[in-house]
Amino acid sequence: MSKEETKVKGPNGTSRRDFLRKAGSYTAASLSGTAMLLSDPKPAKATANVSWAEHFQKNYRLMTDEEKKEAVTRLEHRYSEEFGKKVEVDDAPAMDGVLFGYALNIQKCIGCRRCVKACVAENNQSRGENQQIEWIRVLRMEKGKFSAEDRDRQGYPEDYGVQVGGNAYKPAGVVLEGQHYYEPDLVPEKDAFYLPMQCMQCEKPPCVKVCPVRTTYRDPDGIVVIDYNWCIGCRMCIGACPYWARRFNWGEPDLPAQEMNPDTHYLGNRPRMKGVVEKCTFCVQRTRKGRWTACVEVCPVGARKMGNLLDPESDVRKVLASKKVFRLRADLNTYPKFFYFME
C-alpha cells in the first residue's frame, strides 16, 4: 500500500463518506477518486485493488450473485491479511420458509450479562479502553419500595403548596426505569429482576424507513441487516429505533487479532470500520447455517429461545403457544419478533 493511500484509507479502511470526502480534496479538478487511485504509481498490490473495488461496490442488496461473490472474496483476502488467519466471509442468503423469532424468559434471567460478553466474542465488536460496543444491554429493574416509612405522609409536596396528584413526589413502590451499569457482587439480587434488550428484528422496522441510503433492510428471513460498506454514518436509524439497539463506531474499532472470530457473514459479524452503525443480527453467520445464536447458547439459565416462527414445532412457537408473552412497545406497531415470556 502506498504512503498516500494509507493516508486516504486509514489503517483498517475507512468509511465511504470519509473516503469520498478526502478523495475529493486530493483531486482539485473534481476528478473522481477513482481516477486518482487508478493512477497510483504502485497499484499492483492486492490490497490497493481491493480497496478500490470495495469503495466503489454497489449496495449489497442490488448486487448480482457474482458481484456478491467478488465482494466477499475481496473481503476474505483483506481480513485474512489483516488478522493473520483464514477468515471466512459468508454470503448465505435467507433460507426458504424461515422467519426467525426469539423468546426470552424474563422470569429466569439472572442478570449475569454472559449473553452480552458472548455476543461480543462472537460478533467481533470493538473492545478495549477506547471504544466498547455491546449489542445486548441488560437492564436491572428494581422491584420497588413498599415500606410505610418510605411513603410521603403529607400527601402534599410542601414546596409547591398545591397537590399535583396524590403522593406524586414519593409514591409507594417507586420503580427505577432500569439501570444499565449495575455492579453487585452476585446476581440475581433479591430486590431486582433483569430485562435484556437487543435488536428486536421488527417486521416493520423504523430504522429501515429512515435510512437515506437504504443500506439497512429487512431480509426475507426477517433479520434486519446492514451493508456496512454503504453506511454513511448519519445515525438516523439510531434515532429511529425505539429499542436502543443500534451502536455507532465513533472511532476505529479495536479488535485484537487473536480474539477475532474468523467465521463471519457479510451482513453480520465481519469486522466493521469507523463511522458505521452496527447491531444484533440474530447471529446471521450462525443461524443461516442452522446453529443457535451465541446468546441462546451461553445463557446459563436457559432463558433464551429462538427458532423458526413459521414452524409450529419450533421452540419459539411452542413458547408462543403455551406461555404468557409480551413485546416491548407494541403500541408503536413495529411488530418485533422478539418476545418476552413468563411461565
Place this chain on the structure above:
Amino acid sequence: MTIYHLFGPVISLCLLAAASVASAAGDTVRKDEKTCFESRKGLSQVRKHEIEPGVMNVKCSPITGGVLFWGDPFDGTIPMGDMPVEADYSHEEAVVKPREPQIDRNKLLTICAMACHNGEYVPYPENKLARPLRMHKDIVPDSMQLKHGKGAIWCLDCHHAVTRTKLIDHYGNEVSFNQSQKLCGKCHGQVYRSWRNGIHGKRIGMWRKGGKKRWWTCTECHNPHDVEQGGRNSGFAQLNPEPAPMLPKGMSNADHERGHGEEHGR
C-alpha cells in the same frame, strides 16, 4: 446432599456421604485457570483443550470463569438415552453431558457405595423418618441446607438406599445420575413437559428441526439439595456478573441511574 433440615434445632440425618461440592463456589477466577464452568459453578466444570489446531472446545470469561463460547457444542457428550415419553428427541439426535463424572469426580460416591452403604455394613434404614445426623457433616457440604419441597422430600426419596451411585424413580427403579430428569419429572410434571418441549432449560447446537442438540439436564442448572436457595426462592445459585458496560465518554459514574427521582421533585 442427603441431609434434612427442620425448623428450630437441626435434626439431620446423613445417609450418603458424597459429593463434596461446594468448594468452588466462592473462589475467584485465576487468569491461568484451565477449567471453566457452564451453568453451575463448581458442578459443571469443563477443561479447556484444543479440538482442532487453533480451535478451543470452549472460550471462557477471564473475569467470571463462565463459558462464553462452545467451539464444538457436542464435545464430551453421550446419547441422551431412552426417554419414556415421545418428544423431539425421538426424531433428532439428542445428547447430554454425562453428570456422573462431575458428581463422582473424587470417587467418593463409588467408594461409599461399595465400602459402607451396601445394605449390610450400614444397615438398611427401617423407615424414612428423619433422624439426627451422626456422621459426615464435614464431607457433605450441603448437609445443613437440605431444602427441597419445604421439608417433604427426604434423602431416600431420590437416592437409592443401597446402590448409592444411582437415583430412583417412584417404583424404586434405578435412575442414572445422567438422567436426573426421569427422577425430577415425577413431581415437577409441568416443568418436565416444558423441558421435553425444549422451552424449559438450556440446549445448544442446531436450532433446525432434525438438527443435533445438546440438552442440559436438571442438575446442570439447579442444586437439588438447596433448590430454593434459601430465602431467595430462586432456583439458581447466585453468580458473579460480567462487568458493566463502559460509561459514555465524559460520564464519570452512573449515579444518575441509581437515585429514585425524589431529588427532582423536591
